[in-house]
Amino acid sequence: MIRSLYIRVILTFLVSVIGGTIIAFLVSTWIFEDKLNENAQINIRNFGQDVVRIYQTIPLSEADMFVSEMKQLDSYYIRIYEASGEFQSYGKLNGHKPAAVTKEQVKKVLNGGVVQDTPNGIATVLLGLPLKTEMGTKAMFLEMLSPPSTSFVIKWGLIFASYSLIAGSLIILVASIFLVRPIKTLTKATKRIAAGDFxxxxxxxxxxxxxxxxxxxxxxxxxxxxxxxxxxxxxxxxxxxxxxxxxxxxxxxxxxxxxxxxxxxxxxxxxxxxxxxxxxxxxxxxxxxxxxxxxxxxQLRLVTLSLDEQIRRVIVALQPQWSARNIQFKLDLQTVKVTADHDQLNQVWTNIIGNSIKFSKDGGMIKVSIQQDIKSLTVRISDTGIGIPLEDQKRIFERFFKADRSHSRKYEGSGMGLAIVKQIVSLHQGDIRVESEPNKGTTFFITLPITPPKEKLDS
Missing domain, CATH: 1.10.287.130 (Signal transduction histidine kinase, dimerisation/phosphotransfer (DHp) domain)
Structure with missing residues (x-):
């Protein structure tokens, strides 16, 4: 089994070139076969009629001598049959195997008929014509040997196919190098990455x-x-x-x-x-x-719930944390129904509102509002706390990340809460973003579809 892609590419291209060249040659030969045969039939018919006129014009002995010295005999082979079946031939075969002439064909020509056949494929025509002499009617059969034009076409086709194969193979050898080089580069890169080098x-x-x-x-x-x-x-x-x-x-x-x-x-x-x-x-x-x-x-356990009521319950559950520090809440919660996982969504509000309470100053204000359109809703949670620096806002959803490390001892936490919130919102096909200024407060925007696509949740 050949494992090298380079060898596979070369062999595939070579087979393609060879097969394509052979098929193209055979198809072109098949297309032009009828045309070549038609041209050959016209030529041999004209030549045969010329020979017939010679025997009709001059005596038999002189006609035989004239025909035997004709230049056209390089391309034609003539056989003149007697009624007894004996024949006199003119022209050299030069290794060419003459077409078989049957007794029925000889009899037909002697009776004044014409025989025309292509026994050996392209441009090989056998023509039988009646030949009237002073010695009676004879049967003349002319056969076209491979004519120079056909021989040239076949020779040219073979040369063309050979050079095409050689040139195509060389081009393929060069092209395959450029084709395989990127794959080799990718292979080396894969090995380096597997070793830990990025x-x-x-x-x-x-x-x-x-x-x-x-x-x-x-x-x-x-x-x-x-x-x-x-x-x-x-x-x-x-x-x-x-x-x-x-x-x-x-x-x-x-x-x-x-x-x-x-x-x-x-x-x-x-x-x-x-x-x-x-x-x-x-x-x-x-x-x-x-x-x-x-x-x-x-898996998310989806139910239809009242979002505004859920948020109110979370705020009530966190009352010990915000009432002890005199933190006020301002709510703008319109009645909204949403399809979501109750427990998971409950943790989202608990974490975000809990952070707002944790990082707010005593006597601060936390605002919670809901805005709804046709397909989605947005929950906005704002506080007046310490805020988040701009460079940290892109990382607050990473696990273990703590924006205000100078107060890490004062504000307890593992830095996992917002990472969990981000993942829960993503599972609900929603989005969460933050806007904040240091010492001015932070606002979280949580956007959720009213009815998440089931196929995405099940995938």
Whole structure:
């Protein structure tokens, strides 16, 4: 089995050239066969009539001598049959096998008939004419040997086919190099990427299918590079997030081993250990949930719900957080029905409104409104909190990303909430974006279709 693409391409092209040349030659021969035969029949008929007139004009012996010296005998072979079946031939065969003449054909010509046949294919015509002499009627059969014109055409065709095959093969050998070179480049690039090297330059400028493949490969390589970068950041972030509570748990666990530790200190250390353990557990749950959402292994349970009522219930559930800090809510919620996963959507509002409360100043204001059109609705959640820097707004939906790292100790969280929100909104075929200014507040815009396409949700 031939594995080399280069050899396969060459063999395929060679077979194509050879087969195409042979087929073209046979088809052209078949097309011109009738025309060649027609021309041959006209020529041999004219020559035969000239010979008949010779025998009609001059005596038999002189006519025989005249015919035997004719220049045309290089292309024609003449046989003159007697009634007994004996014949006299004129002309040289030169290796040509004469056509068979039957007794019935001889008898027909002797009786004044004409015989015309093409026994050997192209331009080989057998013509039988009655020949009247002073010795009585004889049967003359003329046969056209391969005429110079036909021989030239066949010879020219063979030469053309040979040179066509040679030239075509050379062109194919050169063209196949340029054809296979981009594929070899892609193969080498694939091996480098498999080894972890994403700094590969293809430099394939073609606009054909190979060029399209190369550009798609470069896009894939860029995506893989980003994915690898995300993987490394993910490992780093997980290690960082896990290391902090583990260090606290380990340190306070060692402190608990002190014999003379006061009871209230022991209780405080245990509370810290429990809080850090809960923090790790919450982070683990968030990672698991995000993983399930990204893999779409968790199917959405769609129901028709009242969106405005759901948002009100979330705000009421979060009342202990905002009432203690005297934060006010301004609601503009029109009655809206939407088809969505109740629990998943509930988490979206809990996370976003919870963040708005967390990052708002005491006595601040949070505004929540709903706008609806024919196919979709937009929920707008605005606060007057610390805001998000412009350079961080594009990354807030990444896992573990915390926009305000200077306050990371003050504002607890693993940085997973908005990543989960983004994935839930995407699963509902919706969109989420943010507008924010530092120290002026943040506004989230969540757009959802009123009825998500079922085929997309089931895929």
């Amino acid at each position: 700094n590969v330059k293809l430099n394939i400028k073609q606009t054909s299918e190979l060029g399209t493949l190369a550009r798609s490969f470069e896009e894939m390589m860029h995506d893989l590079q980003q994915l690898e970068q995300m993987r490394r950041e993910f490992v780093t972030n997980v290690s960082h997030e896990v290391q902090s509570p583990l260090t606290s748990i380990s340190g306070y666990a060692l402190a608990l081993k002190q014999v003379d530790l006061a009871e209230h200190e022991r209780s405080r250390y245990l509370d810290i250990i429990i809080a850090e353990a809960k923090r790790m557990s919450k982070m683990s749950d968030s990672l698991l949930k995000l993983s399930l959402l990204e893999s779409q292994s968790q």
